[in-house]
Amino acid sequence: MKIKLRYIFILMSILMLLTACKKDKQDIDAKLPVEEDLTKEEGIKKEDDKENDINKSKSPLSGIYVEKEKVNRRIMGVMFDNHPKARWQAGLKDAEIVYEYAVEAPYTRYLALFLSNDPSSIGPMRSARPYFVTTILEYDALYVRCGGSTEAEADIVKYDIDDLDARVSGSNIFWRKKHKKSPNNLYSDMKTLRKLADEKGLNEKSDINMFIFNREDKDINGSLANEINIKYNSMNTTDYLYNEEEKKYYRKKDGEKHIDEIDNTPITAKNIIIREVETKALQNGKKLEMDLVGEGKGKYFTNGKTVDINWVKNSREEKTIYSYENGQELRLNPGVTFIQVVNPKMEITIKE
Numbered sequence: 001m002k003i004k005l006r007y008i009f010i011l012m013s014i015l016m017l018l019t020a021c022k023k024d025k026q027d028i029d030a031k032l033p034v035e036e037d038l039t040k041e042e043g044i045k046k047e048d049d050k051e052n053d054i055n056k057s058k059s060p061l062s063g064i065y066v067e068k069e070k071v072n073r074r075i076m077g078v079m080f081d082n083h084p085k086a087r088w089q090a091g092l093k094d095a096e097i098v099y100e101y102a103v104e105a106p107y108t109r110y111l112a113l114f115l116s117n118d119p120s121s122i123g124p125m126r127s128a129r130p131y132f133v134t135t136i137l138e139y140d141a142l143y144v145r146c147g148g149s150t151e152a153e154a155d156i157v158k159y160d161i162d163d164l165d166a167r168v169s170g171s172n173i174f175w176r177k178k179h180k181k182s183p184n185n186l187y188s189d190m191k192t193l194r195k196l197a198d199e200k201g202l203n204e205k206s207d208i209n210m211f212i213f214n215r216e217d218k219d220i221n222g223s224l225a226n227e228i229n230i231k232y233n234s235m236n237t238t239d240y241l242y243n244e245e246e247k248k249y250y251r252k253k254d255g256e257k258h259i260d261e262i263d264n265t266p267i268t269a270k271n272i273i274i275r276e277v278e279t280k281a282l283q284n285g286k287k288l289e290m291d292l293v294g295e296g297k298g299k300y301f302t303n304g305k306t307v308d309i310n311w312v313k314n315s316r317e318e319k320t321i322y323s324y325e326n327g328q329e330l331r332l333n334p335g336v337t338f339i340q341v342v343n344p345k346m347e348i349t350i351k352e
Helices: 002-030 035-055 130-139 152-157 190-199
Strands: 054-058 064-069 077-082 097-102 108-114 142-145 162-163 225-233 236-243 248-253 272-278 279-282 286-291 294-302 303-313 321-324 337-342 348-352
Touching: 002 097, 035 054, 077 130, 077 279, 108 130, 162 190, 225 286, 225 337, 294 337
Parallel strands: 077 142, 097 337, 142 162, 272 337
Antiparallel strands: 054 064, 077 108, 097 108, 225 236, 225 348, 236 248, 272 294, 279 286, 294 303, 303 321
């Protein structure tokens, strides 16, 4: 009998111990997310990611993912005036790629390419030149301009380039603002330009495959480049100053901080390409001829470093291919790119 009671006591002790252990485990488990809840939360996150992937596409101009409806429309190539009396420009901060070319000495002009953004003001705008037309061809862009040189006008007709020309458009499309003097005061806005493009049937998606972009920001194995000075001539310089915290370059024009007229936002670049192109002055410097077809050298800047690159372009319509010295095609970091087209003899200073 005593032995039987002893077994019963042992059994009860074991049961009590098991019950206590179970309670302790329940207390601990109560402090942790239930596995089912974790699975549910992860499922929601995956669905959100999936929805974002469906609604967004990568911009071919910047490598940044934006609303698909914005990517599935025409690239706008806008001619920006860069005469000192035209500064500062409105809307340039929203461009994804900007080219700076020399025009009649001592000035330069910008060709800004827009796709993802719709600035509320754009300008001042000016006229076309043949080398800008060649660049427009690479991007299948809708060319926004105010007239052009005789050669540029002939090229636009020859290559059947879609364009919006202020000279043949109403004052409801392009207008002059009173805070600057003509001819450095011609403006429009992206909403108006897009509406006109729709009405003319010119807003269909551009057919391009221009640059390769890294999926994420990457450094390059190159020389330090915290300051860049490009001297177009004694009266015209472009500078870039690297901001290490933001990992982008701030722009200066003729010694002044380059800002956007809309809200004084600084003009910045993630990528900078310097492209050397043989240039000839014609008619006593009143016209320039640039040999964009062929091959040449240049430099690529990003994240405070620079490497030497090469470029090749086989025809006016084909894209310019930029490559590292080992032959591999250049990969850009996602973000805004400025392309500085320069004469090989031009003075360029790079400081660590």
